[in-house]
Amino acid sequence: MSTADGSENARGPADADRVLSIRDLSVEIRRGERGVRPVSDVSLVLNRGETLGIVGETGSGKSMTGLAIMGMLPAGGRVTGGSIVLGGKELVGLPAAQYRAVRGNDVAMVFQDSMTALNPTRRIGDQVAEPVRLHHGASKRAARRSAEEMLALVGLPRPAERLDDYPHQLSGGMRQRVMIAMALVCEPRVVIADEPTTALDVTIQAEILELLDDLRSRLGMSMILITHDMGVIARHADRVGVMYGGRVAETAPTPVLFSRTRHRYTHALLSSIPSLTHDRREELFSISGAPPDLTVAQVGCPFAPRCDAATDRCREERPAPSVAEDGHAYACRHPVSGPTARVRSRFATPPAVLPEQGAVPRLRVVDLRREYPAGGAGFLGGRRTVKAVSGVSFEVAAGETFGLVGESGCGKSSLGRMLVALDRPTSGEVIFDGESVTRMSARAFGPRRTQLQMMFQDSNASLDPRMRIGTILREPLAIQGVGSRAQRTVRARELLHDVGLPASVMERYPYELSGGQRQRVGLARALALDPKVLVADEPVSALDVSIRSQVLNLMRRLQLERGLSSVVISHDLAVVRYLADRVGVMYLGKLVEVGTAEEVYGAAAHPYTAGLLAAVPDADPEARRPEGTARVRGELPSPIDPPSGCRFRTRCALATDRCAGTEPPLQAVTGTHQVACHHPLRRGDSHS
Known part of the structure; x- marks a missing residue:
């Protein structure tokens, strides 16, 4: 039975x-x-x-x-x-x-957050060796040897050298490998x-x-x-x-x-x-x-x-x-059967179209660069810097959504903060409606700030826990002197309605809301001053798939209804595919490919883009990657000392001596598609 x-x-x-x-x-x-x-x-x-x-x-x-x-x-x-x-x-x-x-x-467990699960005050080798000493009674030397062997087995580079490192000295991928080694060391x-x-x-x-x-x-x-x-x-x-x-x-x-x-x-x-x-x-x-x-x-x-x-x-x-x-x-009284596809409704407003030739862009980014002091001395005693953004240029038209994708550490969020003037570039310009935001004084930029808004990744951290939701939504209106208190309250209710929340939410604190509700409040606050440009930094990365689809539909609908120009930043390629008209792929501070969503996703020209797409898990157990398509492997190089020439060459199967000596510029594949690669992929190509 x-x-x-x-x-x-x-x-x-x-x-x-x-x-x-x-x-x-x-x-x-x-x-x-x-x-x-x-x-x-x-x-x-x-x-x-x-x-x-x-x-x-x-x-x-x-x-x-x-x-x-x-x-x-x-x-x-x-x-x-x-x-x-x-x-x-x-x-x-x-x-x-x-x-x-x-x-x-x-029985052992690999936890979700390696940074909090690992002890920041203890060396990696001691933490991996501890289970062997406790459960198998191994000596300190034997346990350390077991730790080194297990770190090698999980693919940690130079395991003997890493034994004496602390967790903060490792990348996220390396820390996760250490977590796996700790869990498996006793088999x-x-x-x-x-x-x-x-x-x-x-x-x-x-x-x-x-x-x-x-x-x-x-x-x-x-x-x-x-x-x-x-x-x-x-x-x-x-x-x-x-x-x-x-x-x-x-x-x-x-x-x-x-x-x-x-x-x-x-x-x-x-x-x-x-x-x-x-x-x-x-x-x-x-x-x-x-x-x-x-x-x-x-x-x-x-x-x-x-x-x-x-x-x-x-x-x-x-x-x-x-x-x-x-x-x-x-356990269901009314089970379904067959494929999982459902009938989906269409947006009432047609998707935004690409800008006409010669139209003035709403947002223009020109050779934007941002470097941060890294501490210590570099080669020949020079000052070491983190080269977060290294010469990025693109345009966003009125009503257009531009997506930025790439791995963590590629400079996406640093770029987003500069677009809304939360950070100043080391060089380059951000031009909004024909005026250079970068060259404006703080006083001159004041009235413009309302037109450039940001939706942050962590809604829990970006909403003041001491304020009720109504106060949070009224605050930007009060700072800009918009309307009376009664009018600001009415506006707050309208914003909540627009993002699908009841007016009763106004009296609640952020901690009383779910993650999806807080993200909706974050979007409502970003829209409070009717901006012309919205920068959304990983807007749904912390949400469940069911709540994520609600927020994505909401963002898409509001973009179309309000004619917003948006920059959507994410490492989730499916999210960007859904929201963006055009897509820019970033790698180690540079754009390596730019094109329409159909061009970038349907005919990727850069090996890095193709590798990212190949790594996306498909919710279909029968799906298989195209034969010969190689994923991106290895760790992202340090932005303090990026590789010479093409920055992707250290992880690229197609790299040659030319890639090491000469940096490839962005060159046209079609009228709307550009790629920075000496050996671009053609439609139907694969690499291995």
């Missing part, structure tokens, strides 16, 4: 391969008089050598399930029911001393990877996930991969568990889940994902409403309030799971 996790109750051959079994797991966290049930009646199994993906929105219970397995629940947290069996040993109720012997030895049976690549660029993400796959195979481990990225799941998981409201909504082998989705939440989640081939004239599908409040006891199907097929029975009774012969289990 089958159960909701797709396993079998009767003992049989499958049990010999079972490494981890979770049955009816429930977790409660008490905070004073309030209690939260982040995990309720969860059942999952993990087999030997398998990768089980767990997906769902923030608050669905993914990470809390992983922490329960590790015995690392937060203060006030406890398992209130169910069973966790690892290698035949029951972990629920295990004494703390015995649990410490299991944690790190039999555990199970490794739990909790959002291991969320904070990384698409290129580093692909390397880390491939590394985990390779190590799992070589060391004979099983893995639980927790993520909200369905593309990552499609490419790297053998089976998938979809969680919602602290419960398992659906489980299935990966190909089955993507081709024959049954639960309406899974169907909606997959339909919300922006793709590189999405028609920009159509809105992204988005899930209405918000995830359930887990401080309130749930009755019925937790997805019912957001489901367009829900009935009174769905709202009153929890659906029993149904299980098919292929192990596909789902």
Whole structure:
């Protein structure tokens, strides 16, 4: 007889391969008089050598399930029911001393944020060696030798030299490799990877996930991969568990889940994902409403309030799971079937068109450069500087959206801050409506500041936690002397309406809002003074896929309705593809390719652009990269001492001596498409 996790109750051959079994797991966290049930009646199994993906929105219970397995629940947290069996040993109720012997030895965890998970006061070698000393009783010398071997195994460059480094001396990708080395150094049976690549660029993400796959195979481990990225799941998981409201909504082998989705939440989640081939004239599908409040006891199907097929029975009774012969289990009374595509509505306003020849651009950037002191002396005793932006030029027409893509550290955010005069360039100019913003005095620029606004990446940090939302929205109007207090209040309500929030939000503080709601408030504040140019820096990078699609649709709609000129900065190529008319690809402070979105995405001419596109995970397990297409590998060189000639040459398979000696200028591929490369790709070309 089958159960909701797709396993079998009767003992049989499958049990010999079972490494981890979770049955009816429930977790409660008490905070004073309030209690939260982040995990309720969860059942999952993990087999030997398998990768089980767990997906769902923030608050669905993914990470809390992983922490329960590790015995690392937060203060006030406890398992209130169910069973966790690892290698035949029951972990629920295990004494703390015995649990410490299991944690790190039999089961280990790779955490999401390596910078906070690693101890900043201890050397890398000591941190990786510590589990070997604790669990295997190794000597200091033997443990250090094991640490070096494991750092080499995870691909850390020059591991012997890195043993004495501190975390802050490593890049994000290197720190994540150290985290993986710490988790695997004792060769555990199970490794739990909790959002291991969320904070990384698409290129580093692909390397880390491939590394985990390779190590799992070589060391004979099983893995639980927790993520909200369905593309990552499609490419790297053998089976998938979809969680919602602290419960398992659906489980299935990966190909089955993507081709024959049954639960309406899974169907909606997959339909919300922006793709590189999405028609920009159509809105992204988005899930209405918000995830359930887990401080309130749930009755019925937790997805019912957001489901367009829900009935009174769905709202009153929890659906029993149904299980098919292929192990596909789902808890839904009105299942769907077939492909995940949904009918999407079209924007009422047609997309912005490219500027006419000879039209005066709304924003013009001319040879913009920005260098920051780096400390210490450089070659021949000169002053060392970080060359964040190195001679960037482009134009943005009225009503046009220009996208900037590239890896972290390429200068995108530094450029964005200069566009809105939050930072002054070392040289070059920003020209707005024919006037040089860079050459203006602060007094002369004052009236112009209202026309150049920025939407920041971290809405939690950019909104004053001491102010109510109404005050936050009125503040820019008050500073500019716009209207009376009553008029400013009316304007604040209008702004909230424009971004899809109720007027009642005005009386709340930022911490009382969800991430998606705060991002909408950030957009409303940026639009308060009716700017002509909006710079959006990673506007949806911290949001779940369902909330992301809502915010992206909102931004796209407001751009079209208001005729805004926008610069959208992101390392998410699908986001830029959806929002931008034209795209600029940045690498180490320079633009290496510029063109229409169709040209850059459909016929990339620079090997770096082609490599970025090849690394984007596709939410389709059957999708394969074109034969011969090479991803970008290796670490980004230091902007303090960038490579001579073409800055990308140290990571390029096509590089020649000419690339080392001569810097390639931007040259025309077509009338609207430019590339800075000595060996540009032609349509249909690939490189390896």
